[in-house]
Amino acid sequence: MPELPEVETIVRALREGGRSGAPLPGRVVRQAHLYWERTLAAPAAEEFYRRLAGQRVDTIYRRGKYVCIQLDADILLVHLRMSGDLLVTGSNAGRLPAAHVRAAITFTDGTTLVFNDPRKFGRIWLVNDPQTVLSGLGPEPLDETFTPEEFHRRLAIRHSRLKPLLLDQSFLAGMGNIYTDEALHQAGLHPAQPGSSLGFKQSERLLAAIRSVLNEGIRANGASIDWVYRGGTFQNNFRVYRRTGEPCRCCNTSIERIQIGQRGTHYCPSCQPLMPSG
DNA sequence: CATCAACCCTGAGAGC
DNA sequence: TGCTCTCAGGGTTGAT
Numbered sequence: 001m002p003e004l005p006e007v008e009t010i011v012r013a014l015r016e017g018g019r020s021g022a023p024l025p026g027r028v029v030r031q032a033h034l035y036w037e038r039t040l041a042a043p044a045a046e047e048f049y050r051r052l053a054g055q056r057v058d059t060i061y062r063r064g065k066y067v068c069i070q071l072d073a074d075i076l077l078v079h080l081r082m083s084g085d086l087l088v089t090g091s092n093a094g095r096l097p098a099a100h101v102r103a104a105i106t107f108t109d110g111t112t113l114v115f116n117d118p119r120k121f122g123r124i125w126l127v128n129d130p131q132t133v134l135s136g137l138g139p140e141p142l143d144e145t146f147t148p149e150e151f152h153r154r155l156a157i158r159h160s161r162l163k164p165l166l167l168d169q170s171f172l173a174g175m176g177n178i179y180t181d182e183a184l185h186q187a188g189l190h191p192a193q194p195g196s197s198l199g200f201k202q203s204e205r206l207l208a209a210i211r212s213v214l215n216e217g218i219r220a221n222g223a224s225i226d227w228v229y230r231g232g233t234f235q236n237n238f239r240v241y242r243r244t245g246e247p248c249r250c251c252n253t254s255i256e257r258i259q260i261g262q263r264g265t266h267y268c269p270s271c272q273p274l275m276p277s278g
Numbered sequence: 279c280a281t282c283a284a285c286c287c288t289g290a291g292a293g294c
Numbered sequence: 295t296g297c298t299c300t301c302a303g304g305g306t307t308g309a310t
Contacts, residue, residue, distance in 0.1 A: 001303060038286090065304085082303055083288080100288090119287050121304070160280060169305080177303070262282075264302070 001225075002080040004141070004174030005217030007065050009232060010086055014067070014113075015060040024069070024088065027107040028056045036102040039115065041123040048126050052076075052105065064137045064173030068130060077125040077133050078115065084122030087114050137173040141210050152203035155195040163191035164261035166210075175210070178223060178241045181266045182213040185240045190274040191258075191265045197275065240266040 002010070017023040032052045034040055040048055055071035062068065067086060069076040078086060083100075089112045103115040103124060115124065125133050138154075139146045158165055165171055166180045175183070184191050187209035189202065198206065217223065222232030225242075239249050244257040244266060253270035 003304095079304085081305075118289070119303085121287065123305095158279085164281085167304080262303095 001082050001176055001178070002065060002084065002222070003176030003179050003217075004062075004065060004214055005179070005220075005234065006222035006232065007062050007067060007080065007174075008218050009222040010080075011060055011062045011067055014069075014086060014088070022088070022111070024060060024113065025057050027109060027111065029053055029071075030106050030108045032103070032105045034103050036117075036120055038120065039102040039117065039122060039124055041125045043126060051126060063130070063134050064140070064169055065176070066134060068134075074126050074128055075130045077127065077130060079123045080117070081119070081121035081123070083119040084115065084117040087116065088112065089114055136170050138169060138171045139173065141172055141174060141207070142214060148200070148204040148207050151207045152198070152200050155198050155203050155206075158195040160195055161192045161260060162189060162195055162206075163263065163265055165195045167261070167263065172210075174214070177263055177265075178225075178238070179210070179213050179217060181241045182239055183210040185266075185268060185272060186212060188271055190272045191260050191267055192274060240268060242266065 014024045029052050032049050034045055034048075037045055043051070051074060052071075055073060058070040058072065060067070060069050065079060067078040067080070069078070078084070080086070100116055100118040100120075101114055102117045102120065102122065105113040107113070115122065127133060139150070154171065155165075158171070160168075162184060163180060166175045166183070167177070181191070183206065187202070187206040189198075189206060216237060217232075217234045220232055220234035220237065223234035223238075224232045225235050240255050243255045246255050247253065248255055248268040248271060251268065251270045253268050255266055256269055258265050258267070
């Protein structure tokens, strides 16, 4: 499931070329097509086709888990959700990847940007101002200007447990189930620990752990699990995620799996004790 | 604000 | 082998 590192990997591939062919910037849209209309969040399909045609791709960047493709006049925003993927097919391919194509944008050079999404949860927006979609997002965890002091301040006013809090995109943008479990383990914090119970040192340690696992994930080109394969290798570095019953790499204690906020949560009971929050 | 449940979907894995 | 059943998982919405 694409989280920040996986989205970053995809963005870099689209921007710089690589697994998905030559770089996207500079190409001009000839035509778009939707194979599953609900993939398009806004605007209506007819307007989407009309406005997109003729626009040239400018810059490509990531905000939270969104892929942002800046065009001449508008910006194309893509959220991959559970199973989405973006790739570019070659000019002489003429065929789309067999599996689950929900949308395709063909350029004047004959290449096509394909949105593949087996579970149909992914969404695409074409808007003039990205803020109409992205305004609710919290800070970027890897942004250097986002300080431990600021992070601690945000934690201090939230009584929610750390697991659902870190998954809340308005609190912090980009974390998903994998990297949240991994970061909490690295920080030695129990997933049910209330955010407001953390002292400054613990907040600082948590932010460092978050950055550490995200950077590690990016370096590994993301994680490849389930049926969505991206060529990433971070799954080989999991310390707790999907390691239920296996020994903790730090202390050999058996990793446990619990439900917190409707999410499967993996942690080491020994390395991540629940601290009294009084 | 915190918590929970339902919903959107499909493929994988389990059970038979 | 092949069927049916359950469930994960991000995010949104609505209820308590």
